[in-house]
Amino acid sequence: MAAFVGSAPTRVPAAPLPVAVCGARGVPAGAPAAPSVAAAGEWCARRRRPPPSTLRHSQCHNPLSFSRGQPSSPPLSSSSSSSSSLPLSPPPSTGGGGATLRAAATGGGGGAATAATGDEEEDSPPPPEPSFTPSGRAITAPRPVVLDGSDDVRGRTRMEVFRDRRAAASPEDVPTGGREAANDWLFADVAKINVTAGDGGNGVMAFRREKGVPKGGPFGGSGGSGGHVLLVADKGLNTLARFRGRVHFRASPGNNGLGKGKHGAGGADATVPVPLGTVVRDATSGRVVADLSEPGSSVRVARGGRGGRGNMAFKTDRNRAPRMCERGEAGVSRWVKLELKLVADAGLVGVPNAGKSTMLSRVSAATPKIANYPFTTVVPQLGVVDGYDGEGGDAAGGSSTSRSMVLVDIPGLLEGAHAGVGMGTAFLRHIERCRAIVHVVDGSAADPVGDYEAICAELELFNPRLATKPSVVLLNKMDLPHVRAAWEEGSLRDALLAVMPHRRLAAVSAVSGAGVQKMLHRLTDLVVDARAKDDGGEVIAPAEYEDSDEEELAARKVTVQVVAPGVFDVRGPKVDRAAAMTNWDYVEAVDRFQRVLEALGVNRKLKAAGASDGDTIVVMEREFTYYARDNIYSAAAFADGYTDGFTEEGDVDDSRRPADGLALEYSLDDDGEDEEDDDDLAYEEGDDVGDGEGGELSKGEGEAKGQASDPDDGLIIIDVDAPDAPPMGKK
Numbered sequence: 153m154a155a156f157v158g159s160a161p162t163r164v165p166a167a168p169l170p171v172a173v174c175g176a177r178g179v180p181a182g183a184p185a186a187p188s189v190a191a192a193g194e195w196c197a198r199r200r201r202p203p204p205s206t207l208r209h210s211q212c213h214n215p216l217s218f219s220r221g222q223p224s225s226p227p228l229s230s231s232s233s234s235s236s237s238l239p240l241s242p243p244p245s246t247g248g249g250g251a252t253l254r255a256a257a258t259g260g261g262g263g264a265a266t267a268a269t270g271d272e273e274e275d276s277p278p279p280p281e282p283s284f285t286p287s288g289r290a291i292t293a294p295r296p297v298v299l300d301g302s303d304d305v306r307g308r309t310r311m312e313v314f315r316d317r318r319a320a321a322s323p324e325d326v327p328t329g330g331r332e333a334a335n336d337w338l339f340a341d342v343a344k345i346n347v348t349a350g351d352g353g354n355g356v357m358a359f360r361r362e363k364g365v366p367k368g369g370p371f372g373g374s375g376g377s378g379g380h381v382l383l384v385a386d387k388g389l390n391t392l393a394r395f396r397g398r399v400h401f402r403a404s405p406g407n408n409g410l411g412k413g414k415h416g417a418g419g420a421d422a423t424v425p426v427p428l429g430t431v432v433r434d435a436t437s438g439r440v441v442a443d444l445s446e447p448g449s450s451v452r453v454a455r456g457g458r459g460g461r462g463n464m465a466f467k468t469d470r471n472r473a474p475r476m477c478e479r480g481e482a483g484v485s486r487w488v489k490l491e492l493k494l495v496a497d498a499g500l501v502g503v504p505n506a507g508k509s510t511m512l513s514r515v516s517a518a519t520p521k522i523a524n525y526p527f528t529t530v531v532p533q534l535g536v537v538d539g540y541d542g543e544g545g546d547a548a549g550g551s552s553t554s555r556s557m558v559l560v561d562i563p564g565l566l567e568g569a570h571a572g573v574g575m576g577t578a579f580l581r582h583i584e585r586c587r588a589i590v591h592v593v594d595g596s597a598a599d600p601v602g603d604y605e606a607i608c609a610e611l612e613l614f615n616p617r618l619a620t621k622p623s624v625v626l627l628n629k630m631d632l633p634h635v636r637a638a639w640e641e642g643s644l645r646d647a648l649l650a651v652m653p654h655r656r657l658a659a660v661s662a663v664s665g666a667g668v669q670k671m672l673h674r675l676t677d678l679v680v681d682a683r684a685k686d687d688g689g690e691v692i693a694p695a696e697y698e699d700s701d702e703e704e705l706a707a708r709k710v711t712v713q714v715v716a717p718g719v720f721d722v723r724g725p726k727v728d729r730a731a732a733m734t735n736w737d738y739v740e741a742v743d744r745f746q747r748v749l750e751a752l753g754v755n756r757k758l759k760a761a762g763a764s765d766g767d768t769i770v771v772m773e774r775e776f777t778y779y780a781r782d783n784i785y786s787a788a789a790f791a792d793g794y795t796d797g798f799t800e801e802g803d804v805d806d807s808r809r810p811a812d813g814l815a816l817e818y819s820l821d822d823d824g825e826d827e828e829d830d831d832d833l834a835y836e837e838g839d840d841v842g843d844g845e846g847g848e849l850s851k852g853e854g855e856a857k858g859q860a861s862d863p864d865d866g867l868i869i870i871d872v873d874a875p876d877a878p879p880m881g882k883k
């Protein structure tokens with residue numbers, strides 16, 4: 153069998169090596185592209201169906217509501233059907249003589265409202281053909297939300313809209329001061345952090361030297377492992393805001409090993425608390441690493457480096473005095489993305505200004521901001537509803553029969569929210585974890601049924617599973633006489649029931665409290681049922697965790713590439729790791745590195761790639777010279793599968809070595825006999841012990857630093873002197 157034999161390694165000049173395209177160091181694939189409005193449009197176009205007969209509410213006059221067709225143009229007047237008296241503009245108008253304001257109805261473009269005359273109206277493009285959700289709900293072209301007649305929300309950040317809104321509103325409309333308002337934006341539900349595990353400590357080569365103890369044997373301790381970085385779900389946290397101020401998290405490195413057989417202490421883990429419901433993704437691949445939805449659940453996001461082994465660890469029957477040691481492995485460093493999905497029993501959803509926050513404040517002790525303009529709520533708000541029958545108890549995450557529940561008030565959703573319009577995806581994400589959905593419909597809107605249908609369509613387009621969650625529909629603002637009259641007349645109720653997939657419809661007033669208790673009763677039943685079915689906690693099954701078989705296989709992958717005539721570049725995670733941990737100062741360490749290459753099939757690949765004697769092999773920017781020669785120990789070791797006879801790390805595996813001793817010639821070939829008689833072993837007890845890197849460590853230093861424990865200092869029985877140990881030397 154051909155074997156790869158390395159010469160003493162030399163550093164490769166950084167420049168000339170071409171970058172090879174390979175799995176280990178190739179350019180990482182980017183995260184999957186976020187869904188765009190255009191992509192959503194394409195999807196809708198593919199799903200286009202003829203309009204169902206239920207599309208009765210095609211007229212929409214409320215500038216804050218969704219349209220379900222091209223809006224008609226009511227005359228310019230202040231007769232908005234909303235109870236609004238605040239800085240909202242009157243509805244758009246195209247008829248009549250006076251100048252009118254017509255908001256540009258672009259497909260997500262966000263153009264400002266433009267003045268239009270009747271003539272211009274004739275030139276306007278025909279209304280877009282409606283598309284449909286998978287269940288047949290109509291999706292119309294997005295219509296902008298008008299703030300003050302010339303202000304278009306679409307295409308603008310919420311902060312911009314928020315500033316305008318504050319500028320336009322009278323002081324009493326904005327109850328909180330600037331600082332408090334700005335704090336709204338501290339809510340964070342996504343974050344990207346860098347986690348770096350601790351490096352492993354270096355191993356040491358040392359030999360026992362004590363007066364009266366000849367041939368004391370190897371005595372170099374191993375380095376401690378580096379600490380891991382762990383993310384732990386913490387019930388007490390609600391946002392990812394702390395990650396705005398701190399991005400890097402590091403665990404401690406392991407301590408170096410010492411002489412006298414002292415091992416270095418392991419580095420401490422870094423534990424990073426994250427809110428319950430945090431989804432952890434690898435920032436490069438976008439792959440889910442964990443979904444921390446159980447209190448106390450944790451995931452290791454960066455593995456600490458393994459400590460390098462001291463020469464004690466390499467002692468075998470065949471090599472009683474190994475003259476090598478390993479360097480510590482570098483800790484893993486990576487970027488991870490955190491995504492918070494609030495865990496709540498029910499989510500309040502609806503168009504802006506429907507009264508969601510008012511309802512939350514009515515049924516819980518939460519004090520969300522309430523005002524008569526869109527986007528009063530800019531971040532999701534949580535509230536705990538005590539059991540309406542006084543039972544109390546834990547809310548979400550507590551006992552499944554508790555009648556208390558957690559509600560989350562989701563900011564108002566716009567048409568196109570599922571594709572990101574108005575930060576819609578950021579808000580819709582939180583609904584995925586809710587067990588039930590509470591649709592809050594503004595009874596005073598021009599088209600309450602259209603609003604409800606549009607929200608249903610957005611939920612379904614965002615995640616079809618949301619359409620199957622249990623829900624209740626609240627027709628709000630019943631205290632307003634015209635709303636109550638419409639309800640009692642029956643047409644509104646019938647129209648809503650006609651489009652609802654169930655009959656859980658409640659007429660309520662969040663302001664007066666009418667109907668709220670009854671509604672809560674029904675909602676609680678739904679939530680308790682859903683808890684019993686364990687529905688709602690849509691936990692993402694991680695694609696893979698670290699250390700899975702697939703990762704292990706990927707780690708073993710080796711790529712051999714010809715980068716120039718006679719120059720081969722060898723790459724792969726395990727090869728790289730072995731190279732990084734090899735202490736090139738020791739010949740035996742270099743030998744061992746070769747065995748690792750053999751075990752990983754590098755020699756086979758080099759041969760297949762046409763390597764011949766004298767060729768240059770590059771591993772981790774180090775050069776070796778290749779010699780194809782039969783290798784007695786590798787032949788024996790890899791006879792039945794390429795790792796038999798050696799451990800995966802390239803060490804001789806005593807337990808599996810062939811009985812005929814075929815592989816035994818190798819290990820003590822060069823300096824196996826009477827090594828302890830070498831000059832460098834001849835020092836007395838109490839002398840300093842080499843640390844394997846040329847440095848010196850004085851006696852007791854390890855204890856002083858607390859790095860190593862040595863309960864039997866000076867009394868350690870060394871295996872080599874044990875009566876049943878075979879004599880040292882060449883076999």
Ligand SMILES: Nc1nc2c(ncn2[C@@H]2O[C@H](COP(=O)(O)OP(=O)(O)OP(=O)(O)O)[C@@H](O)[C@H]2O)c(=O)[nH]1
Nearest residue numbers: 505506507508509510524527528529564629662663
């Ligand atoms: N008359 C009446 N007004 C209500 C009722 N519920 C809410 N409102 C009013 O409607 C306006 C909007 O209420 P909010 O609770 O802020 O609406 P929202 O759905 O949270 O709005 P966004 O946060 O913008 O999505 C406020 O002026 C409320 O006082 C109700 O039952 N009756």
Ligand SMILES: [Mg+2]
Nearest residue numbers: 508509528529
């Ligand atoms: Mg609100």
